[in-house]
Amino acid sequence: MSANALLPGATIGVLGGGQLGRMLAFEAKRMGYRVGVLDPTPNCVAAQVADFHVQAPLDDLEAAKRLAERSDVVTFETELVPADLLAHLENEVPVRPGAKVLRTIQDRLMQKEFLRRAGFPQAPFAPVHDPRECDDAVGEVGFPAVLKGRRGGYDGKSQARVPQPDALGEAWRTIGQRPAVLERFVQFRMEISVVLARGAQGEMKVYPVAENVHRRHILHTTRVPARVSDRVRREAERLACGIAEALGHVGVIAVEMFVVDDGTVLINEIAPRTHNSGHYTFGACVTSQFEQHVRAICGLPLGDPSLLSPVVMVNLLGDLWLQRTPPWEVVLSRPNARLHLYGKAPPRPGRKMGHVLVLDDDVDRAHQEAESILRELEQG
Ligand code: AMP
Numbered sequence: 615m616s617a618n619a620l621l622p623g624a625t626i627g628v629l630g631g632g633q634l635g636r637m638l639a640f641e642a643k644r645m646g647y648r649v650g651v652l653d654p655t656p657n658c659v660a661a662q663v664a665d666f667h668v669q670a671p672l673d674d675l676e677a678a679k680r681l682a683e684r685s686d687v688v689t690f691e692t693e694l695v696p697a698d699l700l701a702h703l704e705n706e707v708p709v710r711p712g713a714k715v716l717r718t719i720q721d722r723l724m725q726k727e728f729l730r731r732a733g734f735p736q737a738p739f740a741p742v743h744d745p746r747e748c749d750d751a752v753g754e755v756g757f758p759a760v761l762k763g764r765r766g767g768y769d770g771k772s773q774a775r776v777p778q779p780d781a782l783g784e785a786w787r788t789i790g791q792r793p794a795v796l797e798r799f800v801q802f803r804m805e806i807s808v809v810l811a812r813g814a815q816g817e818m819k820v821y822p823v824a825e826n827v828h829r830r831h832i833l834h835t836t837r838v839p840a841r842v843s844d845r846v847r848r849e850a851e852r853l854a855c856g857i858a859e860a861l862g863h864v865g866v867i868a869v870e871m872f873v874v875d876d877g878t879v880l881i882n883e884i885a886p887r888t889h890n891s892g893h894y895t896f897g898a899c900v901t902s903q904f905e906q907h908v909r910a911i912c913g914l915p916l917g918d919p920s921l922l923s924p925v926v927m928v929n930l931l932g933d934l935w936l937q938r939t940p941p942w943e944v945v946l947s948r949p950n951a952r953l954h955l956y957g958k959a960p961p962r963p964g965r966k967m968g969h970v971l972v973l974d975d976d977v978d979r980a981h982q983e984a985e986s987i988l989r990e991l992e993q994g
Pocket residue numbers: 737760762767768769770771797798799800801802805828831832870882883
């Protein structure tokens with residue numbers, strides 16, 4: 615244990631008050647820490663669990679300083695926090711991960727340029743400022759492609775498919791005519807992610823590789839163990855660890871990747887925080903990603919990331935609530951299913967409201983059961 619480790623009783627300040635902050639707060643509080651949250655929403659879902667809530671926008675520096683004054687360490691649960699604000703806070707309190715990491719990741723173009731400089735494999739890409747002046751970019755990338763806004767995009771927001779060059783102008787209007795990155799569409803065989811934690815001394819603990827399925831660009835299921843060869847698994851772990859190292863990251867980080875037919879692994883994107891595809895760890899691993907993040911940012915030894923049971927996670931989106939409250943007995947009557955609801959209101963189509971984990975020695979059976987739970991919830 616390092617001499618300046620922050621022990622239980624210390625206060626963790628969290629920028630952002632969504633479900634990731636909420637689950638971080640659950641775990642931190644279980645371990646005896648105090649938690650403060652900055653978020654503009656009254657009674658936001660993390661504040662429902664935290665000790666105190668500074669209710670203000672994520673770019674309100676004075677409010678963030680008030681949070682920092684009452685905290686021993688500050689972290690974030692969303693990339694929507696301005697990196698400059700983090701840099702200011704770094705003068706007052708330890709901020710983990712730091713402003714430099716967030717600055718590199720939160721702009722899609724900077725993230726991709728960082729990956730290219732550091733030699734990590736990814737799909738061809740090029741910046742697009744204005745589609746009328748980007749012939750070079752179009753030529754380099756190839757089609758079909760995807761146009762993605764540089765900032766503020768998550769769950770496929772501000773993304774548009776570009777089947778051929780003459781569709782670029784329309785795609786640019788779809789995403790709101792803003793600075794963007796054009797990226798080759800990857801015909802992947804599978805999507806996977808690696809969630810890991812890196813401590814302040816550079817030590818790392820890697821969670822088992824997760825196999826992810828997205829629907830409408832939103833994570834639908836995560837299956838662990840992933841159906842990948844040892845070679846792909848080792849390569850995915852090597853890339854994720856290399857990225858965390860090259861960034862000098864401290865805390866949990868998730869790297870989403872595509873596996874293509876010949877087994878090549880390409881980086882899709884990096885999230886410098888706990889991640890939806892790591893929710894399986896909170897119930898199916900010795901140490902959840904949220905406890906692990908607390909350990910990393912407080913300078914504690916990292917916990918054991920081992921899997922206790924094969925598991926499938928399925929996300930519950932707001933669409934399930936359109937007719938009536940979902941019949942929770944469908945989940946609660948199954949002893950191997952764990953229900954997580956985030957306490958969000960109102961439900962909206964596409965809004966992440968919760969998730970279910972199904973634990974089973976037979977991961978195929980877990981997968982079938984997770985899908986059948988979802989179907990039954992949909993049918994009401
Ligand atoms: P993102 O927000 O960039 O992670 O995109 C969300 C999802 O859209 C990904 O998980 C993929 O399913 C899909 N996607 C994004 N970029 C690409 C791409 N270049 N090729 C194929 N699918 C993509």
